[in-house]
Amino acid sequence: MGILHEGRWNGGDDRQIGASGWEPRQEHLRGTVSAKPDGGALPAVAGRYHLIDCPGCPLSHRVTMALRMKGLEGSISTARVRPVMGPNGREFETGDHPVDPVTGFRFLYEAYIATDPTYSGRASTPVLWDRHQGRIVSNCYSDIFGMVNGEFEAFAERRVDFRPEDLRDELAAELSWLGQNFTGAVYRCGFARDQAVFDDYVERIRTAVSQLDAKLADRLYLLGDRVTEADLALLACLLRFDAIYLPLFQCTSARIADHPVICAYVDRMLALPGIAESFDINASMTHYYRSHAHINPTRIVPPQPSLGWTLPAVCNSRGATY
16 A cells, blocks of 8 residues: 655555554544535535545445435545555556546545645545545545535435434444444454454454344344444445455454344345445455455455355446456
């Protein structure tokens, strides 16, 4: 992936995320978009903003699921970066164009430099881009998710609130628990440089899968009968677990396919509007197996394993060669 230091790009496998162990996410660009702009917030208008995502990144995936389920594709345009992170980091998937037609860039780090010529940090996704100002609004996952969820309701085809006010405290607690014990724990395992740390997190995952299996046995979704941000966070991890996190990150204490209750939950989630179309298992596997050379130096991508749910054809519709 590489990294920016005072506006200069430094690439190479030794600078890949995770190559030196686990590192906290850096989110320095924190602009806002609001349906009622004041205090410096940008106005929420259709056609002005451009969401940049990576098909392998689960945080990008959460935002894309929210956008598609709300039916905002006609109001917020999207661009993908290629799944494989090379010496120049994330490269736009431009088709027949030499550059991304909206930003005018070939590599994502160029968008960061255009926003802050002295930027230091990872050129990560998701990114919300402002077409009018030609700069990044935000690279903060939580902020972007909140804007997509709450500030573009006037343009949404489906009224879905992934952060309902009456569940605010429960949702915050659920997201925190998921991050510490499952969705974030897989990266602590994959990027661990200490056996004790690895053992701790792999055990957390085993326990978490058991608890999730029990919880989902008597409810449709994590917090009851409504889909929330927690469900999108969980689904993004579940879809990648058996194919990526279990073998590549050595999260071998659990296998999702062995838990029918969780598999039925995945099937329910994939049946929701826009959700299946948001996921590309080939691109996700390519992203992890070919980008993390410090874990997989051959960069060989294995075949998909047997999954415990029905993966819709659309999730396999894109080519596996990048």
